[in-house]
Amino acid sequence: MFRNYIKIAFRNIRKNKLYSFINIGGLSLGLTACILIMFYVSHEHSFDKFHEDSDDIYTLRAKALFGGDTIFVQNFSAATGQMVQENSAFVDDNIRIFQEYKPLIIKRTGLEPKSFSEEGFFYTDPNYFNFFSFSLLKGNPETALKEPFSLLISEEMANKYFGDENPIGEILQVEKDSIYNYTVKGVIAETPSNSSIQHKFVASVSSLQKTKGNDGLFNSPIVRGGAFKTYFKINDATQIEKIAETTNRLSKEGNSESKDLFFLYPFTETHLKFSRNAGIGYLDVFPLIAGLILLLALINYMSLTTARASYRSKEIGIRKVNGASRKEIAFQFYIESTLFISLSFLLAGILSFLLKDFFFNLLDINIDTAFFLNQNFILTLALIFMVSILIAGMYPAMVMASFNPIENFKKKTRNDLGGGLVRKVCTTLQFIIAVILIIGGITIREQMSHLQNIDTGLNRSDILMISLEKSMGNNIPAFRKEVEKLPAVKGTSISGYPLYGGYDMFYASSENGEPMALPFISIDKNFFDVLELKWKLPPEDPFLPEQPKKLVINETAIEKFKLKNDPRGQNIEMAGAQFEVVGVVNDFHYSSLDSPINSLAMMVSKSNSSINKFNSGSLYVKYQKTSSLPALIKSIESSYVKFDAEKEFSYQFMDDAFNEMFKSEQRLAHIFNIFVVLTIIIAGLGLLGLATFSAQKRIKEIGIRKTLGASVFQITSSLSLDFLKIVLFAIIIAIPIAWLLARNWLENFVYRIDLNIWIFLMASFATMFVAVLTVSFQAFRAATSNPVKSLRTE
Template sequence: MFLNYLKIAWRNLWRNKLYSSINIGGLALGLAVCMLIMLYVAHEHSYDHFHKNTSRIFSVYTSGTYGGQTVNTSHMGYEYGPAAAKNDTRIQAFVRTQKPFGAPLLVNNAAKTVKYPESQLLYADANFFDFFSFPLVSGSAATVLQQPFTIVVSEKMAQKYFGHQNPVGKVLYLTADSTYLFQVSGVMKNMPSNSSIQADFVAAISSMKGMKENQHVVTGVNFKTYFLLQHAADITPVQQTLQLTAEKSDPEMHSQYHLLPLADEHFEMDTDQAAGIRYLHIFPFVAGLVLLLALVNFMSLSTARATLRAKEIGVRKVTGASRRVIAAQFYMESALYTLLAFVLAYLIYLFLHRYFLDILQIAIDESFVNGVQALGIMTILLLGTTAIAGSYPAIVLSAFKPITTLQGSLSHNSGGAWVRKLFTTLQFVIAVTLIISGIVIGKQLYYMRHTDTGVNRENIVMISIHKSMGTHYPAFKKDVANLHGVKQVATMRYPMYTSYDMYGGNSNDNNEPVVFKMLNVDNDFISLLGIRWKVSPATPAAIAQRGHIVVNESLARKLQLPSQPVDRQITAPPGEVITVAGVVRDFNFQSFSSRIDGLGLFVAPDTLSYWTAFGSTMLVKTTPHTNLPALLAGIKNTYERFDKENPFAYQFMDDAFNAMFKAEDRLAGIFNLFIGLTVLIAGMGLFGLATFAAQQRTKEISIRKVLGANVLSITTQLSKDYVKLVLLAVLIASPIAWWAMHNWLQHFAYSIRLNGWIFVTAGLLAVIIALCTVSFQALKAAMASPVKGLKNSY
């Protein structure tokens, strides 16, 4: 019986190649989208679950209120972890880690033939590889980090610095302020992409006490600490232990200590992923819509075509076949179609997943792509799709009455037509909703990139300056300023749009302290970026005087400064007094997701050693139409005369600005992909239904032609019903899309307005797509010979 069902299903598939292609192709595209999205979602939710003790590992973070603002950090003092473990038996083990702050370290192999800046270095306690489940290729987890100045490298770093040689026992030179020799004690597997801890080098934390530039780090609150508890339920008493330990070490401490499960860290504390995680719930929903579209398309075409087999169903019922047997046959046919669609979808998935991940700007290991979890999701997707796709055709078609089907009236009447119209409308509701959303997202991205931010970002190159530049920085800056094509040069502590410091103070004794963001810049910074003054300083030199600050409009309001605030004083803890030198107009220095905040500019001359004591950034403004490759080569040659240790590195300010919209770029890329697939699937379904409708109405069309109807009138007659359905879909989709996009735009402090032309454009686009799809079959039917049409019966 099973083989007979399979044979009938295959025969029908082969006889109706066009419909089979549309059915299988449309469903395959929908399934491929779901596979790609579920890969991303499953990967995001799998972070840190590979550790053997994940449920009992917690990281520490603190929260405190300063100047009315809540500040969260994820660091503890060096001695807090050991003290807490000693005082509380519920703590089974702890690990402290620390990532060097600032410029990347220079790493050299022993022969000094390979030299690269590396940012993925992690200092960690000796039990790091026992505490976490990062496998070692070489070395013992218990001993690799026991001795100071030992280091474990990843497989890719071992290959990079030592080629095919065994790196264990060899040395690496790490250069910060000074150069230190580290012995390679082990090789670890590359850390998986779903790990919140990422490092290419793990060095013994005990090394830090022997490194002069890390002395202040060891004595400060700079260590990310993890605790392994005896039981996960012990979280509350252990938090109390941490609080008491911290207060004993620092009685004036006002922060609250909290434990965060390791499995939640990726979502709760990863600020780089915060915006992207916001869309983690959107992508599955949209993927579900695309799959629903494909399933609706599949079921609509399946039932439409199966009505042509009504007499077969009637004969089988008269000869004794039960409804259950007929339902099983049609279910088997749908299952075969679904299986073929799934195989095609999986091939599309394998082919496109790298491109898809590039759009998302994330990396996922191939071991995860082909792993048990991913394959399990695929299996569930296959079974679920088969169950849904086969159910409706089987139930509907097995319910046909023998008398009606044998009379031949079923295939000619309008039974089931209203269902197909409902399906068609639903398809275009989904398509129009996505089209509107795509237009809005594109407009918002364009607005953010082209609106006036108060800063002239064009033609500005940001160059990294390292400690190794030393006292040569003023000379280097002067030489760069004299290069042909350079208009102006300035200096700031961090690259624009990447980071800032925090500061606090109040303008009189009655005010609460105000915490505000602060940038350290030189006296050319404001003019180079074209930042406008609201209240100019008394003299140009006043802004660079020691103990003076330039504030923006937002900070002036926060500090309740008067309309003429020049020379007003701000008191900062612990009693330092700074003087307001001037007020600049607000300008964007961070993401558009928040309004411009209070900002202070501490201006210092470029002759200060500060600029190279911690590293800084040089801003080079070029003249328009400058030969940039030649100019960059000139700056590089100049740089290498003054700094022979660190490689020349630069970034365009426009690129740094655009990097703030990474999550929105991801969303736009995904929506563009979804819109294309949605339109394709909806168009395929509409094409199939139009072909079916044209075949059913062949005699009607032939009679109309015999009676004098022209091609245009027949084409219009066949197309108008579908245009009405699309217009209805536009009316339904518009308020849905408005609500979704209105809520999305609330995430931005500055956003576009939802104008009516967006909805009109999307509607016209949907109507044009429908007309182009339907008109092809309508014209074909209208131009066919009426003699042949009158001979055929459907």
């Protein structure tokens, strides 16, 4: 019997090609969206859970209170971990990790010298492989990190520097302030993509102690902020609060004035909570939207299946007359639904595999292909498969099984077994979801456009920012002069950081206020002209800012530090010294748009090279709008390599750096647009199927109307009107829901758009256009058919 059900199901697929295409196509699109989204969501939730003792590992965090500011601290002194372990019976082990946040030059010398600028350089304790479950392909995990200048490299780096050679015992030179020779003691297996620790090079922490300029990292004997990420392996998760209390007590013992508040956070949750790349907002929104898209596809299937039920009424009647029970009829249609879902799931799996790279590029994430075989993800797929079968098969099976064969045999016309009211409700729900998503997509796009075009108080266009590293040293002035000689260059400036790429932070105070954090950047005198900053209170002497211990501040700093309306001549204490305010610029956005403009202090330096003394600097190049950018960049790079052959030439347009700050929202906009398109396609397919069914059901009515003189327009309008009423009703319901959701989302932004009525009108028009196009196409085909043929056929 089961085999017979399968045969009937395949026969119906072949016989009704249009409906089969709509059902399988719609289900495949919905399932593809669902699979890709759940693949991403499962991956994000799986971070760091591959470690053997992942549930026992916690990271240390702290809230530092200073003045009116709260700063979250994630790095601590070198002594913190061991002190907490020694004073708490609930801590079994601890480990410190220090990461180089700037690229280092790594060299292989010898017969085949190789040199690259590398990121992902870590220093850690010898218990690294006992604490975490990283695999060492070559080398002894117990001793590999015990000696100074011991180095472990990833499998990728081993191939990059040594090819097929055995790297164990070989020397790699690491260039910082000096050149240090590291001995390769092991090769680490590639870290999975769901690891928050992504290392390429792992050196012994004792190496850091013997590196110049790092004595201060190890001098503090107390629990406080510092340079090391600190992890604990605990033996009782119920005692987390007590461990935190111990840490706070130790902090107070080391510094009675400390206002730091320490707490422990589960290692497996730190990625979602603290990582900038986690996209935590997506993890709540995307599954919901993917579920809605899948629901639309399942609704399509149920609507079309039940609508077509009347065409199979005699088949079901004969089965019942021949003894088939209601349960057997229901089971038959469940088998058919399972077959449709299975074919759609197979096609969705193929589409997901083909589209995964495109999808992950939009999200700007990297996920191992092997994660497709992850146990939790496979269980998620199985759950989606079973739920889809349950939802898709339940209503059609109930409708078919409840059919009365005797009543149908008595009538020449087909009953509407599918329930017209149910289909209208389903179609309305589909278009409510479609309208909400369209309005959401337009709102996100307009908000992104608003942020990108906001008045930042400075000139961002036509400015190139070139990274300057310490390796260029005293060659900076010569390099700058060569750049300024280029015909396309209008002017240059130098700062300690590229704009929107960071700044220093000092605690400062005025005579009228308490200490608080003050963002600080080092610049040269051209900075104000190149970026076209506006002076609120210019310096009385243009050369005054270049003198020692002089500051230029922004407007917000006047209010925050309780200075006079004209603060020129007043002092701000910073880093233990007094600095005189000599000028005030109008507020401008130098950081994220997530919060209002904060205070800012700028120190003008005479020496170009001194700016680069402690931090990587940036050369700002203002160029002619009409210049050829490829030619300009090539010319600048040619000059750069003459003065710094070690570091790679790196640049960024200021506009791009600005847009990078809300990259997360831009990715959301791209993905949301895809969701909107999928929703419209699926809703359109469902509407097309129902319109086709309606036209077939009224084929004789159409023939009679044409015979009596009805025009094509009249017939098309008559067939389309019922569906367009449903779509219009859906729009009316969707608009207030979409307005509420959009308003709540926009409240997350300090600088946001107003929800203008045109957004809702545009979404309504787009939805009606798709509906009219879909329904009218099928209605026109029915209206132009030959009435003689339809009236002759019984």
